[in-house]
Amino acid sequence: MSPVEIHQKLRDVFRDVFDDPLLEITDSTTAADVEDWDSLTHINLIVAAEKTYAVSFTTKEVKALSNVGDFIRLIASRAK
């Protein structure tokens, strides 16, 4: 799966989790840029991404993420 495909699917995951159909994300998007992105919604994102891409992450991997770009790279390293 290419980074562009991952990005598009991930945008839909974000839109669903934050209940915002117009939400846009970039590689540099962080929790500070999205209203309501807290520890709770962060894990909801992880769980939704795990389901979408049929992958699994560890707590250590999740805690090391600093922006959407990191998240896309992590998914790319797992998704087939």
Add this chain to the structure above:
Amino acid sequence: MSFLSLKFALFVVAGLIAFHLAPGRFRRHILLALSYAFYISASALYALLLFGSTLAAYVAARLIEKSPGEDRKLRVTVATVTILGLVLAGFKSAGWLVEIVRALWGTGGSDAALLIIIPLGLSFYLFKLVGYILDVYWTNVPAEHDFVSFALYVAFFPQMVCGPIQRAGDFLPQLETLGQPDPAEMTAGLRRILFGLFKKFAIADPLAGLVTGMYSDPSAYSSLELLLGTYCFALQLYADFSGITDIALGLGKLFGLKGPENFRMPFFATDIQDFWRRWHISLSSWLADYLFTPLRMALRNFGEIGLALALFINMVAIGLWHGATWAFVAFGAINGVYMVVSVLTTKKRKAFFRDRPHLSRMRAVAGPLLTLHLIAFALIFFRAGELSQAFEYIEHLVPVDATGGIALFRLDWAQLGLSPLKFLVILGCAVCMEGSHWVSLQPNWRARFLEAPRPLRWGLYYASILVLAVLGSLDTQKFIYAQF
């Protein structure tokens, strides 16, 4: 050494002189020496515990960083966090241990009680250490190689009594550029200290007598008076805790170090989730990162039950952090129930109000009011200390046949120990406090205040000092959070 004593003021002045005269490379050493001197003035024995915990975490973090295999990193992390957690749990359950000792040795237990005094700032500095170890394991921060810097992070005296719980990744980089503090920052620090004193002397302490009286004997008060007491305690706790946080942050600024904010107008929170994003932020965000996240990850395959369980455990942990008593467990559990209901209904509530814009406008007022009352109720358990006392308070608060002949709506100011005028002045001070918070959160208004003519700004400072002199009492109450 209390933050409100003359001895402490002299200590800070002497420390500032030494800090400012010293060459840049020795400033960290001076701050560390000051921090340990402050700690030793409370207890030399427990200073050894502080030093030992610091050394253990320092070595463990280096080991985690150097270990080649993931298994070994994990083993060192788990062992260190477990040991630090046991130290905290041991002291926090001291009350229960004392009860056992008393039961076994009768009156001799009182001697044992003297031995089990919780070390100053234990909950705050052990949380710093545990967070640091996990951050190193998660590769969020590198292990600190300079022991002086690390020991200063843990023992930094302004944050020792009541926090805030600053993250290593936020504090340690500031030490690399620790120079002569900016005069504007120092002025801001002094302003912050004055604001903290204002909250303590003009709001928190004048309400302390009223609250203590009500919790000592609720049967002597009417339902209306007890209702007033629940609001008063919420306000007292907020002014007291945010007051000492202001003093801690202001002191830090005098030494050129910035700390994290701990409050953001919590009683204007729109719902319970919002409240816990605004109240004791350094603790709630700590638990969100280091307890809730791993727990939620572990329970993520259990759907909403897993989510509810992780939320509930997290909130009970917030209660237990204050002490191992059933009243604090109840405080956490009540908030846990609030939080679970709030989180599980978020989407539904959002959709409901989106379709009803007229109700949505009412929600802007009703949401904060409901949240305030839910929190004020939970705080009855926080203040009571024991479950039986909390239930006794609630029994007399609820207007059923339990008032012992006292009219439900009696408002006896003599009984409350306050005059209506003084009460109004305290309320006025509380409005000023929240007004100042609001201004500080608006970048434009903040700049406008700082650029206002000097007589206006200084007039305000002197007015604050005047209020302190009029409302302040020599019989100073201890800071509530200093016991944790």
